[in-house]
Amino acid sequence: MSKVTILLEGYVRGDGETVQATVTLVQDNGHNIIVDPGMTHDPRAITDALSKHDLRPDGIDTIFITHHHPDHTRYMGLFQGARLYDYASMYASDKWLDSGDGYAITSDVKIMHTPGHTSEDATLIITNVTNIPEKSPCTVAICHLWWCEDKDDDPTAENMEQLRESRKKVIAAADYIIPGHGGMFAVKDK
Ligand SMILES: [Zn+2]
Ligand SMILES: [Zn+2]
Numbered sequence: 001m002s003k004v005t006i007l008l009e010g011y012v013r014g015d016g017e018t019v020q021a022t023v024t025l026v027q028d029n030g031h032n033i034i035v036d037p038g039m040t041h042d043p044r045a046i047t048d049a050l051s052k053h054d055l056r057p058d059g060i061d062t063i064f065i066t067h068h069h070p071d072h073t074r075y076m077g078l079f080q081g082a083r084l085y086d087y088a089s090m091y092a093s094d095k096w097l098d099s100g101d102g103y104a105i106t107s108d109v110k111i112m113h114t115p116g117h118t119s120e121d122a123t124l125i126i127t128n129v130t131n132i133p134e135k136s137p138c139t140v141a142i143c144h145l146w147w148c149e150d151k152d153d154d155p156t157a158e159n160m161e162q163l164r165e166s167r168k169k170v171i172a173a174a175d176y177i178i179p180g181h182g183g184m185f186a187v188k189d190k
Helices: 045-051 160-173
Strands: 002-008 011-013 018-020 023-028 031-035 062-064 083-085 089-092 095-098 104-106 109-113 122-129 138-142 176-178
Touching: 002 045, 002 122, 023 045, 023 122, 031 104, 109 160, 122 160, 138 160
Parallel strands: 031 062, 062 083, 138 176
Antiparallel strands: 002 023, 011 018, 023 031, 083 089, 089 095, 104 109, 109 122, 122 138
């Protein structure tokens, strides 16, 4: 049984001069995982949002980043004790170990390599999510394959063809998607 909570809903405004990442808290089996602690409207926004869930930065044991752009990584350093996962590796203190596609961070939280926006993009797939009233349990995917719901294009994608293939994999796996810069949306076209 897991829980997924959006701490900050992301956005892209203007021509992309104003950007906030969607920052998400994933909780499973005693683990507190923060996803994409990136650029925010206020430096305190992430810690303020965590405190509403009775969490301090040292209560976060794991960071997952969907990819390596600073709008999704800017505030990783707030969580000094946390191990970090990206599309291929786990980083903790001075250890740099393999993880990557299919790796299970916890029993209900797995990494899927989903290239397209960059070749180093990954999606976090969370199963048995029980805090979404519309469907419980359900599966949630957190990724940067969409900026937000109904935005079909990605002007910054390295490989749009690959991105569309990765979207198919995520749509097949998930009931809900949390995109890089918007709120959660339901998967409609399976
Ligand atoms: Zn990016
Ligand atoms: Zn982004």
